[in-house]
Amino acid sequence: MLVVMQSDATQAQIDAVCDAIREMGFQPAPMPGAQRTAVGLIGNDGQVDGSHISGMAGVGQVIYVSKPYKQVSREWRPENTVVEIAPGVRFGGTEVPVIAGPCSVEGEPQILAVARAVRAAGASALRGGAFKPRSSPYSFQGMGLEGLKLLAKAREETGLAIVTEAMDEEGANLVAEYADCIQLGARNMQNFSLLKVLGRLRKPVLLKRGMSATIQELLLAAEYVLAAGNPHVILCERGVRGFDTATRNLFDLSAIPLVHKLSHLPIVADPSHGVGVREHVPPMARAAIAAGADGLIIEVHPTPDKAVSDGAQTLYTEQFGRLMGEVRTIAEAIGRTITPAPAHQTVGAG
């Protein structure tokens, strides 16, 4: 249930509604908005009777949230949520940040070279896995803590925000220390205990859609993070399993407008994992921006053929530079702009 206050409601009237919700045995969640405040009721999974609240002073409307997810729904919050992962890097507003970098952090020269190149091309955040979820236990598992330190070094030099994956609670605590945004990978989208940990950490989360997850399951996964106290969630469409082996996954462009209708959370597109074939990544990235994606996450490497993971879907740095020019034009055509690269750069750094 959501209590929408009148635009001229006083603080005392809002407080009275919060008290009434507490008396019903629930937790009130006041959400001040641009026009008026709404007060959510947390802790109920079924129908509650809020008729006495509709008659209270200052109350405009009582809405019963009909979806199984509540706090992530548009009914709960009509305005877009803007998630800022670092100063100026905001997802969900008119600016569209681009996160770019290798699939995996492989070493200092590699990550610094990619960071410099993607920043020069206009990215505002750097990706790169230090903890890698690999299908085979014999594949490269990531550099771990050492990789996180290298990402922090790349941020120090370039000013790029850092987005990197955590696979368990211990990793999440470490990533929260070193990065600006914790990526929860497709394979962990329904790791409910990890979702609760990310809720408690209060660090921005990039939540990737599971390989066979419905949009409703994605939104319910996000609900876990919000319900545990962290509103800073960015959703990510990264393709789902299809029947056709011509592409790695089936990149679901329709998830973008669909999520915008159902939820106030931002959604970014990952065409690299979505398609899995380098030459098809730029067209799908362009299409995602046209469809209204709130950001892109793209795999880029100076020598993708030598990459330790996901080389086949990774763009060359020059290809990424061309793509940035194209997505700038497309974003402008729909009234948005690509977030500029950070101005900051350590003196003397290349």
Ligand code: PEP
């Ligand atoms: C990745 O970003 O490199 C990754 C492993 O992504 P996903 O979880 O979407 O497969």
Ligand code: MN
């Ligand atoms: Mn990858």
